[in-house]
Amino acid sequence: MKRKNQKPTKAQWIKMSVVCLLYIAFLIWIRSWWGVIVLPFIFDAYITKKINWTWWKDAENPVTRTVMSWVDAIVFALVAVYFVNIYFFQNYTIPSSSLEKSLLVGDYLFVSKMSYGPRVPQTPLSMPLTQHTMPILGTKSYSEWPQWEYKRVKGGKVQLNDIVVFNYPAGDTVSLNPNYQAVYYRLCYGYGRQIYDQMVAPVPVLDSLPVMQQRSYLLQFYELGRQYVAQNQAEFGEVTWRPVDRRENYVKRCVGLPGQTLQIKDHIVYLDGKPNKEPDNVQYNYRISLKQNIPDELVRELGLSQEDLQGAAQRGGVMPLTQHAY
Template sequence: MSALYFYLFFIIYPILALWPKSFQKSGHKSWEAFIPGYNYAIASKIAGQPAWWAFLMVIPGIHIIMWMVFNVSYIRKHGFFSLTDTLQGIFFPFLIMAKIANDETVQPNYTTDWENQKDIERRKNGDHLVLFLTLPIIGHVVAYALSFMQKKKKGKKTVIKEWGDSILFALVAASAIRTYVFEPFQIPTGSMEKTLLVGDFLVVNKMAYGSKVPVTPLSFPLVHNTIPWINVKSYTTLEKLEYTRLPGWDNINNYDVVVFNYPSGDTAVYDPRMPNGLMGHDYHGIVNNEAKRLFEESIDKSKIPNSNALLQKRRQDLSKIYQGEALDSAMQIEAQKLDKNLSKIIDGIYQDYIDNIEEWKDKARHEIAVNKRTFSGSEGRMINHYGVVYRPVDKRENYIKRCIGIPGDSLRIEDAQVYVNGEKAPIFEHQNLQYQVSNITIPSPRVMKSKYGLEIDRDYYNNGRIMNLTATELEALKENYPDAQFELINPKRQNVAEQTASQKINNLNYYPKSLAHSNTVSNFESFWVPKKGETIELNAHNVAWYERVITAYELHTFEEKDGEYFIDGKEATDYTFELDYYWMMGDNRYNSADSRVWGFVPEDHIVGRASMVWYSSDPNGGVRTERLFTKIK
């Protein structure tokens, strides 16, 4: 439902609530109830609250809370305090408002006598309800805990009323600040290491690029998309806003560290037992993997004659080579034949998969969404989960990366070096690449940590044969180990026309997730970042890059028929972009799910600029004091 309906309701509500009539009891004029905004300020004054609270009715996400606050305060000023009265005031105040307007015995002069036990008992259940709805259970715990730290004074509010009011307006203020000013954010993964570390707590400046008005403003305060512990959605789509961004003082620049809503998170495999309630964020990647698994399980092995014999023979040949026994020329020729035959068989198998890939993807979606099962590669078994969940833009997972490309930029990646508009992108202080290491004896983990700042599992593994190193760390190791060899792990792009079927399937691992585009973690073909208002000609090469932009982010239908393209059912030879887009990459280049996996980030997904690390907790214990209150760059 559009937010317009909510604001229209707020405008006509004073008439429905008969405020023109009830205002007269307080010495005000009937006409004051007809002026939008001003009428809420008058109602607030009648209820004994500050008139400026009426301004909060304008703010999406807070307006409905303040409407409830006005109603409860208003009816209580007229003597309605019971649990039933409070429930009506919060959810359906019309009956009580009619009584206030029409019953001359009901006057707006009720004041609670906090020394009178009868008055306290009268409102006790209603006050408990307000506190519970404000902060369920925790609110009561906080209230009672803090009550032991202060002495109750005669004539003062009860602890439930006092702390209920305090917590309510603390949450209102905190929600406004969190939504429009800045938000705390915790680094959950190592994709930005070593610039940002797992356990870092950041301040995200939302005003720098312009605060984004929430698309789903009706949500539980101070949580993102799931209420902790009970694992239910924290929001409702009863009210939905169009994308709106307030003016900011800066644009997103190349190489800013940016927080954004995960662009591929419109659909997610949901399981509240997992971190963030998700079994991996990349639903589209999960579908590709599941489709391939289902296909491989379906293969009738009897239709692959001698494949097992071929494999066994090849293993025997390889075993001889590994043991230092050279194959004679006849055996080499035989081995080459076996390899060729085996490759042909495998290629034929996967070509059948490619020819019917959409059917297998449909089966995968059914397995995930209906059967609620997905194979977990890390655990080597099927996982039963809760199916799929759709999330609005502002409720998708928060991600943090470095903005490499801004709208209109041309990018390519060669041997892990990014080129922006033909110029080399800078190598950042903590940006790290992955190397195959040989001819080196790794010292103890303590030495590696103290001398080079390297940690097992995070920076080096496989007994030190694989290392993630910054340029400075690489230079230091080369200096101390002159005989060591450090070879950049650098899978090259392949000519698609020369790829086997199984190689083409690997193209689906990287954007644009197309069988016809071969990109790798360290090498990407040249591409253009979409810019609002710019028009491109649609062709067989670029459609794969921009189809998701057209359909998922700009919400058009797209079809290809016999080499022609149809957008919203009409034939199209070009397309004009409606939003700006960005290309985001992690500084931990070989361990980052970023734009190389899921593509462009639309402007309506941008949350804010990562400004400062205000706290840092070491997952191994302790606090990283050297990182406290450090600027992010």
């Protein structure tokens, strides 16, 4: 069906102007002018209509209209989710138990990106709703080109004791075997130390050595371990590098700010020589010895989780407990 050229109405001009102004304001906010290339397409969608963006609505085949209507809706939803997750808010799950009992493993969080200013993506071409790996396929969910420099949009500042989400720094290098992804450097140091001890010389007690000598040993351990992991891909998988925004997300509490001096004395964090206020329900590890299993009623009263109980059995009686439980 041939489309008729119609003169744009006043309402179309107003809509186009509002959308363009909002879009330009967005570009100013994120300080990125690459997006200016989208403006001609916005103008065409509202005014000139040279590109038939909804060609499938004129298709004679009802199957085509049905399929493309679903494709159109899905693409729109994915694009909307992409921008919302990057610049406004995103949902996360708690990956580790370090924030118990404030937050539990598996809890879902909705995190505001506006609080501290959203970070402009360094790998902008990626599949929405994925961090670094495509479900089922197991391939990368992002393109390594282009990669932009680190840039964060202006926002608020992190305050002391805020709970923040960040990309795990040591997640820059990972082995693609899921069993080892989070512990690559630990693998290298661990295996390297074993190899050094067996093939070079017995490893001394590192804490008894000067700092620079400790560093020298650790560098040797790492190099030996790195070579071992690389040579045993069948066990560890291929080793790959990830950009900052594609590393695993971690959730932690901010216990110190730039410029402050931080010390830990008797499990207490000191900032500038003063003890920092501990969060409610803070936990410390205790070594316990049980004469019998803890009754279920007492487990509930003390707020113990199955992970706590299982961990105690696996770690020789070491269990994280709150002051109330202790």
